[in-house]
Amino acid sequence: MSLFDNLFLFLDMLFTFPNFNLYSTPLLILVLQGLLFSFLLFRRFFQQRYLSDLFLACILLITCYHRTSYTIGFMDWYDTFRNTKINYWLAPLQLIFAPCLYFYVRSVTNANFKLTKKHIWHFVPGIVFLIYRYGIFIYDAQQPGFADTQNGVLFEGFHFKYINPLYFIVSNFQLLLYFAFSFQLYFAHRKHIQHYFSNTYKLELNWLRNFLFVYAFLFLYGVTQDLIDSSMFNLTWTQEWWYHFISAIVIIYVGIKGYFTKTDTLSKLKFSIQEVAVPEKRNNIVSTSEVSNEIINRKKLLDIYMTDEKPYLNPDINLIELAEKVRLTRAQLSEVINVGYGNNFNDFINKYRVDAVQQMIENGKHEQLSLLGIAYECGFNSKATFNRVFKKFTQISPTEFAKTISA
Structure with a gap:
């Protein structure tokens, strides 16, 4: 291929990607703002050492990350770069997201909560899955013809066929459990603070309730959409876009409210007394x-x-x-x-x-x-x-x- 042909190909790709349209632009703008709030939360964590900021930053970052394939997809990435290997690097992180959600609620509702070595076990399944995903890339990259395809032999023939359905079941069951634990912590917290504060509308943390509700809604929406797509009829990219758009809206809501809502009230108050049973x-x-x-x-x-x-x-x-x-x-x-x-x-x-x-x-x-x-x-x-x-x-x-x- 001549230098002129290479230049023409480069210019063609340049004008084809990125394609800013009705679908890609809202996702791109909202996700970038979510990344900004994630950065701000990470920075505040390193400055003030509030664990809640660390976990919320991770939650935002993962939620933004999960929007990547559809954002760049509607920008014509997959049409422009036919043999892209980006799917190998867009591994789902639900197994890491779920414990982050639980530990965020726990760090907000428990002033004495500290992250210890035993808590790392919550993240082991997600880390193992990431190692497995990148192991597939290493294997496929060594196979003949890998450069001419988008997905390699093991990724296409084994991962999509067997591991993806299993991951869907395991990750959603795990997330459901962590949601149950998180809601249990929230309601126990609401009951607990009644014994210490006279005005509890702020300390009951309406923000925390809303945070759990919006992510629970996304969870139910996503599972319903996946079940419809796999068992009833194949959804188009534009039909699935609505889930990602709503997720991007949630990113902004969680970013703004999570950053500006004070959740450190109990961290300044050390309670050691036991609640006394109220007589009948x-x-x-x-x-x-x-x-x-x-x-x-x-x-x-x-x-x-x-x-x-x-x-x-x-x-x-x-x-x-x-x-x-x-x-x-x-x-x-x-x-x-x-x-x-x-x-x-x-x-x-x-x-x-x-x-x-x-x-x-x-x-x-x-x-x-x-x-x-x-x-x-x-x-x-x-x-x-x-x-x-x-x-x-x-x-x-x-x-x-x-x-x-x-x-």
């Missing part, structure tokens, strides 16, 4: 036979402090701060609240706030302030939390209660 209440009254004299005396002192000092007006009051103010240990205060009142800390504080709101409404403050304004003055810091808590204790909404007073 009859008609909202705790039996005095179940309460020691010591707890009764502490309960009286706490009642006086709550009435005189009104610490519940501070929206950020927590068990540690209140224990210091009433000169009790965290364990002692927790026991007084759990046993003496039959409540967790969250309900204990919010009951005072609801009573304060009712008092202000009965005094006609709702004619001067909005109900939300009254809620903020009484220590609530969220409309959603205020409405939920008020209805929990009164069985009616704040608006309905105000109407009964005005009637």
Whole structure:
């Protein structure tokens, strides 16, 4: 082939690839932004050493990586470079993604979590699979005619035929397990923080809930699409594009929210006390036979402090701060609240706030302030939390209660 022919071939490829079109351009833009947030999270991890940043960066990076084949495919990579070997290097990383997702949730919900050698075993299946994939490339690269084909003998005849279906089953079953573990951690965390914080709408980490839901949705979408493609009818590239486009949207959402949402609250608070079982209440009254004299005396002192000092007006009051103010240990205060009142800390504080709101409404403050304004003055810091808590204790909404007073 002459120099002119080589130059012509190069120019033809240059003008053919990349092809920026309706399918490739959105994926490319969104994935590049996802890579940027992944880089920012990695950098913050090395600066501040929050493990949650490390795992979220890996999650974003893998999600972006999994979009590669379709992004470059719609850019005409496979049409331009017919004998490309890029498929060998685009190994699926679900076996690594799944433990990253679980450890991200664990690092956010457990202030004392540290990555140890035993945790590496979670990633061994993914590492073994990567070694296997690149072993196939080494074998195929040594076979005659490898340069003239896109996929070699072992990759085409063994991997696609036998290993791909097995990997689909194993990786999705593993991911399902890690999702179950992650949701279990999340719900246990929500229950746990009720014993320490008075306002939990931030600490319940709506972000973490949304994070799990969007990735669970992608998991179900992907599995459904693969099952339809393999057992019902072959989906076209453009039909499968929607899954990758939605995944790219998720990348941006997770990147932005994950980077800017503070998830290190518990890392600054070391809890060592055990939760005390809440005794059964009859008609909202705790039996005095179940309460020691010591707890009764502490309960009286706490009642006086709550009435005189009104610490519940501070929206950020927590068990540690209140224990210091009433000169009790965290364990002692927790026991007084759990046993003496039959409540967790969250309900204990919010009951005072609801009573304060009712008092202000009965005094006609709702004619001067909005109900939300009254809620903020009484220590609530969220409309959603205020409405939920008020209805929990009164069985009616704040608006309905105000109407009964005005009637």
